[in-house]
Amino acid sequence: MSVLDQNYNPTLSVDCVIFGFDSKSLKILLIEQTKNIYKLPGSLVIKNEDLDVYADRVLKELTGLKNVYLKQFFTFGAPNRISKPEDILWIENNYKVKVKRIISTAYYSLIKIAPGTTKLYEKKHNAQWLNVAEINNLAFDHIEILKKGLKTLQNELKFNPAVCFELLPKNFSLREIQNIYEVIQDISYDNRNFRKKLMGAKYIIPTKEKQKAVAHKPAILYKFDKKIYDATFKETNLFNL
Amino acid sequence: MSVLDQNYNPTLSVDCVIFGFDSKSLKILLIEQTKNIYKLPGSLVIKNEDLDVYADRVLKELTGLKNVYLKQFFTFGAPNRISKPEDILWIENNYKVKVKRIISTAYYSLIKIAPGTTKLYEKKHNAQWLNVAEINNLAFDHIEILKKGLKTLQNELKFNPAVCFELLPKNFSLREIQNIYEVIQDISYDNRNFRKKLMGAKYIIPTKEKQKAVAHKPAILYKFDKKIYDATFKETNLFNL
Numbered sequence: 001m002s003v004l005d006q007n008y009n010p011t012l013s014v015d016c017v018i019f020g021f022d023s024k025s026l027k028i029l030l031i032e033q034t035k036n037i038y039k040l041p042g043s044l045v046i047k048n049e050d051l052d053v054y055a056d057r058v059l060k061e062l063t064g065l066k067n068v069y070l071k072q073f074f075t076f077g078a079p080n081r082i083s084k085p086e087d088i089l090w091i092e093n094n095y096k097v098k099v100k101r102i103i104s105t106a107y108y109s110l111i112k113i114a115p116g117t118t119k120l121y122e123k124k125h126n127a128q129w130l131n132v133a134e135i136n137n138l139a140f141d142h143i144e145i146l147k148k149g150l151k152t153l154q155n156e157l158k159f160n161p162a163v164c165f166e167l168l169p170k171n172f173s174l175r176e177i178q179n180i181y182e183v184i185q186d187i188s189y190d191n192r193n194f195r196k197k198l199m200g201a202k203y204i205i206p207t208k209e210k211q212k213a214v215a216h217k218p219a220i221l222y223k224f225d226k227k228i229y230d231a232t233f234k235e236t237n238l239f240n241l
Numbered sequence: 242m243s244v245l246d247q248n249y250n251p252t253l254s255v256d257c258v259i260f261g262f263d264s265k266s267l268k269i270l271l272i273e274q275t276k277n278i279y280k281l282p283g284s285l286v287i288k289n290e291d292l293d294v295y296a297d298r299v300l301k302e303l304t305g306l307k308n309v310y311l312k313q314f315f316t317f318g319a320p321n322r323i324s325k326p327e328d329i330l331w332i333e334n335n336y337k338v339k340v341k342r343i344i345s346t347a348y349y350s351l352i353k354i355a356p357g358t359t360k361l362y363e364k365k366h367n368a369q370w371l372n373v374a375e376i377n378n379l380a381f382d383h384i385e386i387l388k389k390g391l392k393t394l395q396n397e398l399k400f401n402p403a404v405c406f407e408l409l410p411k412n413f414s415l416r417e418i419q420n421i422y423e424v425i426q427d428i429s430y431d432n433r434n435f436r437k438k439l440m441g442a443k444y445i446i447p448t449k450e451k452q453k454a455v456a457h458k459p460a461i462l463y464k465f466d467k468k469i470y471d472a473t474f475k476e477t478n479l480f481n482l
Contacts, residue, residue, distance in 0.1 A: 010253055010286075012318075012344060045251075047343055052319035075316040075346045077292035101289055103253060103344075105316045151282075159400035 011097075013104045014055045015042030015142065016070075017149030018062070020113035020129055021167035023176055027113065027129040028146065029062065030138070033090060039085040039139040040146070041127065042104070044095055062125055069110040069166045071177075074145075077103045081141045090139070108149040110166035125166040133183075158185055160194040162229055171207050171221035174198050203229035252338075253351030256283035256383065257311075261354040261370055262408040264417055267424040268354065269371040269387065270303065274331060280380040281387070283338055283345070284349040296348040301368060308408045308410070310351040315386075317345045322382045328366070333381070349390040351407035367471040374424070377474075388432045400424055403470055412450050412462035415439050444470035451481065 017040060018029040030038035041062050045054055052072065059068055082088060082102050090133075091099055113129065132150065139142065156163050164180045165172075178194050198204055203225045211218035258281060259270040271279035286295055293313065300309055323343050334342055354370065368370050371451060373391065378384060397404050405421045406413075419435050422428075441443055444466045452459040 010251060014250055045318075048320045050320060051344070074313060075292065077346065079289045079291055103292070105318065155392075155400065159396065180310065239311060 002193070011099045011102045012045040012046055013042055013102050013107045014051055014058065014060055015040040015104050015145055016055055016062075017108040017109060017146055019108065019132075019149075019153060019167065020058065020111045021180055021183075022113050022129070024179055024183075026180075028132050029111075029127055029136065029212060030130055030135075032126045033139040035054070037137075037139050038128070038130070038135075038142075040106075040142045041125070044091075044097075044099075044102070044158045046095075051105050055105075059107075059109055060222060062127060067110065069163070070107055071109070071156075072105060072107050074148055075105045076141065076145060078141075084140075087140050104145070106145045106149065108152060110141070110153075110163060112167060112169055113233075114169065154185055160231070161202060162224070162226070165224040167222075171209050171223050173211060173219040173221055174204075175219060177204075202232055243439075252340045252343045253281055253286040253292075254343050255286055255292055255299065256281040256345050256347050256386055257296055258347060258349040258387055259293055259300065259352060260349065260390075260408065261352045262375075262421055262424075263354050263370070265420055265424075267373045267421075269354075269373050269376065270368055271376075273369070274369045275327070278378075279369070279371070279376075279382050281347075281383045283370075284324070284438055285332075285338075285340075287336075292346050296346075298349055303368060304352060306352065310404070311348055312350070312397075313346060313348050315347050315389050317347060317382065317386060318453075319382075325381075328381050345386070347386045347390060349393060351394075351404060353408060355410065362423040366468075368416060380396055395426055398422070403465070403467070403474070406465040409465075411450050412464050414452055414460040414462055415445075416460060418445075443473055470475070 020027040021028065029041060031041050033039040041058055043054075043058065045051065052070075056070060056071070059070055060066060079101060081104075083090070084098075088099075091097070091102075102105055132146070135143070135146065138146065153163070164177060165183075167180055174195055177198060178189060178191070181194070182189060204222050205225050205228075207221050207223050209221040211221065251411075261268040261270065269364075270282060272282050274280040282299055284299065285294065296311060296313070300311055301307060320342060320345075322345070323332070323340075332338070365435075373387070376384070376387065379387065394404070405418060405425075408421055409417055415436055418439060419430060419432070422435070423430060445463050446466050446469075448461040448462050448464055452462065
């Protein structure tokens with residue numbers, strides 16, 4: 001006889017925490033589950049398919065973008081993680097399947113929000129970019145997944161600052177970098193010190209472009225040089241004080 | 242009709258990469274699958290049980306230790322990850338179950354190896370501490386899991402150096418810290434500079450003890466102060482150069 005508990009019937013899903021930045025706020029791409037209740041983009045894994053391949057496809061279908069920064073960060077396996085009657089009903093209606101337990105592998109992704117980039121897909125899936133800071137309720141246990149995704153992004157930024165350029169347009173102002181750091185870390189930095197550090201980073205290069213259509217004096221735009229970053233950035237902060 | 246592919250029958254497992262340090266080498270606790278072929282400690286998840294709870298129990302049974310550093314790092318979901326006939330046969334014999342696909346959630350753990358600590362458990366499970374540097378073949382896809390676990394530990398050490406004290410005895414020499422850094426990062430550090438950095442870290446405190454039974458002049462032993470670390474360590478290495 002099998003050692004597997006007969007009542008134990010796990011199903012897998014993949015959920016994606018898709019972060020974007022609109023030059024001021026950290027956003028997340030969400031899908032309407034039912035009226036005014038949002039969920040993360042994702043789905044049951046219903047075929048013999050690699051989790052990474054599957055997450056990549058969800059992202060492509062939703063945004064139309066390829067080669068996007070996508071990283072697995074945690075698998076949520078609490079036995080009772082999906083327990084609200086409306087959530088169970090939604091799954092049964094949408095997938096025509098009775099599920100006893102769903103284990104979800106979560107990915108996070110960083111996207112440059114540009115006008116129109118994801119518009120078609122937003123319409124098709126009824127998806128919306130919402131402010132992370134304003135979200136306090138989601139379907140299933142997705143608020144937990146969002147929180148853990150944000151925590152992971154905060155850590156990633158600490159030992160690999162290059163991730164912030166995944167969220168910025170090709171050319172950006174120094175203020176935009178500071179904004180990203182401030183919204184992701186939820187800290188205010190001293191303007192002058194922050195700017196000084198950025199000016200000292202050899203991989204942040206001034207361009208000949210300036211900001212357009214701004215009320216204040218237009219700032220110089222910069223670009224990120226990955227080659228210089230890879231060659232000069234010391235990622236170890238060995239015993240700093 | 243269900244949308245789930247009838248041929249799709251996932252089973253879950255948990256595998257643990259348990260690191261230890263014997264003052265010179267980075268070790269890993271492995272179990273003999275068949276003669277001279279080793280595997281990571283772990284098992285199918287056969288009940289409706291949280292993955293974290295399950296991993297914690299595997300660790301406790303194997304080492305007898307409680308409150309050990311344990312962290313989920315990746316879920317391996319490639320469709321063909323278990324494909325060698327001998328591996329499939331081993332699972333069928335051990336679990337009396339036909340499995341089509343196994344998804345494994347991997348955890349890594351850091352343990353202080355002290356004489357006798359894990360002896361009883363090593364005997365019971367035929368487990369052994371082997372040198373990470375000398376392992377190039379394991380059952381299933383466990384060599385991939387080990388590599389990814391080591392990579393994760395390397396990253397962790399970069400932004401959270403406190404993890405190295407999970408591997409050291411309560412009192413340790415500065416040389417032992419350098420050894421840990423060198424074996425985990427696979428880099429040689431300049432002795433004088435490394436020592437200088439350690440001496441500057443306020444959370445590494447000299448004790449009145451010295452090394453015992455060593456051939457050379459016995460070194461002073463130090464201890465780690467977590468409170469000072471939490472208060473003084475700046476984990477952000479914002480745009481360093």
